[in-house]
Amino acid sequence: EAGVTQSPTHLIKTRGQQATLRCSPISGHTSVYWYQQALGLGLQFLLWYDEGEERNRGNFPPRFSGRQFPNYSSELNVNALELEDSALYLCASSDWTLANYGYTFGSGTRLTVV
């Protein structure tokens, strides 16, 4: 069974540009979660999508947005990139009914803003 896949692995962008990160959940999982892990910091919750809808959002500005497609894959968009957006962005998936049993994470996208 394929795990959670994220692309690209690495992304280098210039300040002010837009970044698009992609995530494919485990087959059968309908929920996708996005987290930001800045260097030396913990995982910060960004967004939760389930069945194509945004269900919950963390304390991030509106320039962090995303969507979930009918096949449950998801996209995270970061507009007007700032240097402090440089971080590892992790996607996780779960079956919503089993989300309280934990996540499976993808390998992440390392975003560097220069």
Add this chain to the structure above:
Amino acid sequence: QKEVEQNSGPLSVPEGAIASLNCTYSDRGSQSFFWYRQYSGKSPELIMFIYSNGDKEDGRFTAQLNKASQYVSLLIRDSQPSDSATYLCAVWEEGKSTFGDGTTLTVKP
């Protein structure tokens, strides 16, 4: 006060010893509790979850939950160098998991 707090570490134990990792949380309504292991440069991997008071054992790992004290711990018995990693405590509530900052464990041969 942070929602999930962990010992800042780092924690160093000799090979074969018991490593004890601690976590406290602020929301009494929290339902499920997790321990993830994150090796340097890798993504977190779920190693234990617990939702009832008491102990839950899985191989060399034991998770302990005390909801009255809002406290979760992870014990690693017979620690191995391969256990050297950052351990993240997470709490499930309101449709998301909230993570602590992690405790870095080093097991010395």
